[in-house]
Amino acid sequence: MAIDDRSAPPTTAVSRRRSVPAEISRSWLLVSGTASERFEPSTRSRADQVILDIEDAVDPAMKPSARATVAEWLTGGGDAWVRINDVTTDFWADDVEELRGLPGLQGVMLAKTESPAQVTDTWHRLGGQTPVIALVESAVGIEEATSIAKAQGAFRLAFGSGDYRRDTGTSADTLAMAYPRSKLVVASRVGNLPGPIDGPTVGSSHPILREQSQVAVSLGLTGKLCLDTEQLPVINEVISPTPTDVAWAQDFLDDFEARGRVIRDGSDLPRLGRAQKIQRLAEAFGVEAR
Numbered sequence: 001m002a003i004d005d006r007s008a009p010p011t012t013a014v015s016r017r018r019s020v021p022a023e024i025s026r027s028w029l030l031v032s033g034t035a036s037e038r039f040e041p042s043t044r045s046r047a048d049q050v051i052l053d054i055e056d057a058v059d060p061a062m063k064p065s066a067r068a069t070v071a072e073w074l075t076g077g078g079d080a081w082v083r084i085n086d087v088t089t090d091f092w093a094d095d096v097e098e099l100r101g102l103p104g105l106q107g108v109m110l111a112k113t114e115s116p117a118q119v120t121d122t123w124h125r126l127g128g129q130t131p132v133i134a135l136v137e138s139a140v141g142i143e144e145a146t147s148i149a150k151a152q153g154a155f156r157l158a159f160g161s162g163d164y165r166r167d168t169g170t171s172a173d174t175l176a177m178a179y180p181r182s183k184l185v186v187a188s189r190v191g192n193l194p195g196p197i198d199g200p201t202v203g204s205s206h207p208i209l210r211e212q213s214q215v216a217v218s219l220g221l222t223g224k225l226c227l228d229t230e231q232l233p234v235i236n237e238v239i240s241p242t243p244t245d246v247a248w249a250q251d252f253l254d255d256f257e258a259r260g261r262v263i264r265d266g267s268d269l270p271r272l273g274r275a276q277k278i279q280r281l282a283e284a285f286g287v288e289a290r
Contacts, residue, residue, distance in 0.1 A: 022156075024281065027226060028223055029050050030053045031050060036069050036073060039052065055111045068098070075104065079104045080105075081108065084109070107130055115144055116151030117151075119153050119154050133155050133156045141164075148191075150191045157197070162199060165177075197221065243287060246288065256268075
């Protein structure tokens, strides 16, 4: 799906509120903080959440102006998350200072997170209420993932797959990337967080995107970053329950009610939990049984 590239003044942007809660959001669209003409159209796309990027997508010399543009748009009616620079840079303190308390700020994604203190410091600097997604992008971050997931202010974990590969020399194939993804899934569960968000698939091949999204789901990840609105329908479909799953859940729950909610054997409770989860997600995502 191509977005409308017509520009809209940052101070008059009116974005739609996300209809899918961030804790279960599937598609997270990254938009460069320098591309103000894309801010509003992106919020009208199929993305569950939009992240305005003032980190890797912006040249260092342009970061102050990109930050100011994003802040102006969020103050003028815009509604989005913001990926901010990592704590070790000269930009982090100014990022959190300028974003703190802005009405349209849904939360921040903290780049290159490697310790729980970085998450908590960011959360406190933002006022102690703004959720922080910890973007884990290195070997150190992966090994510290459980502690990061337990940090005060942590909302979800996300996988910076490109930088992780650069840091470790790991290839992009499924087997090589299974460990860091699984580590984030287990850490999220231990930290009582929602499932983690996978890194983006680079390229325009929908079959590859579908395959990589299916792998992420099979490992337990429940969201995915993306760079292109044309990827959104595929990501949303793959990470949603299928109509067949929804039909099974409805049938199981109907039968469970009809027999007076009586547990018959050891498989009933796990199946009940799965059916209830599928039903909740189907309602949130608008998936109907067939």
